[in-house]
Amino acid sequence: MSSQVTTAFVQQYSANIQMLSQQMGSLLRDKVRVESVVGKNAFFDQVGSVTAVKRTSRHSDTPQIDTPHARRRVSLVDYEFADLIDEQDKVRLLIDPTSSYAQAAAFAMGRAMDDEIISAALGTAFTGETGSTSTANANQIVHGSAGLTIAKLRTAKQTLDLNSVDPSIPRFIIVGPKQITDLLGTTEVTSSDFNTVKALANGEINSFLGFNFIVSNRLSLDGTTRSCIAYAQDGIALGVGKDVMARIDERSDKGYATQVYYCASFGATRMEEDKVVEVQCTES
DSSP states (O other): OOTTGGGGSGGGOOSSOOOOSOOOSOSSGGGSEEEEOOSSEEEEEEEOOOOOOOOOSTTOOOOOOOOOEEEEEEEOEEEEEEEEEOHHHHHHSSSOOHHHHHHHHHHHHHHHHHHHHHHHHHSOEEESTTSOEEEOOOOEEOOTTOOSOHHHHHHHHHHHHHTTOOTTSOEEEEEOHHHHHHHHTOHHHHOTTTOSSOHHHHTOOOEETTEEEEEOSOSOEETTEEEEEEEEGGGEEEEEEEEEEEEEEEEGGGTTEEEEEEEEEEEEEEOOGGGEEEEEEEOO
16 A cells, blocks of 8 residues: 555545646647557658659650658657555545546556657657667757747747648647746737737637647756757657556455556657757746
């Protein structure tokens, strides 16, 4: 049994268990490319762009155009969670906490999935035939001692546009709460003349300049610099080897305690540098 369960005993005068504030599952899974994979490592093959050549004479030789191929590697990571609930604990409690434990475990798995996606978006991607070549992402908008500004959003949009990213592919930007505060103080965002989103009325920003906003507290913070991520949906891939599995069983070896068990195997990679932009923002 978790050493923290005593806070829920009857003498605490609580009739139910309240889930403390936490991110309830994954915010990003449905906003990236998701692939089912088999094996410890998975490879995603890619085909690059080609250029057509002019035919300048009759009966000329057929041109040979080599189509560029590339490959990205995803390595799966295994995650687990387990906790025990003794029968004696259930007697002391006003309720059975099994479902709450299962819910907490599911939330934890979702957050782990987001951590893998965020790490892959800005980290090293592994490319080449065997996935042994390390590839970094040079698409970076430096903080400039400023928070999230309209200028940075415009630059991120311009970067994706200059890279010929298909505008029909959904675009997202992952930011922290401070970046939303920065934008809510910007006239262009809050004015209906510039934006159809009623940001002031709702205290939130849903979309701007073609980006759908995702607010996450899991972005890395280096000193006072928060690394936000602007990307096209298929620019990041999540490989799922074993989706989240839940088991609630009786453990005869633990005095017939109830065990809540969750596990999953997944990993992520940045598919294209052209489709992912790091947007640095200063937080003070």
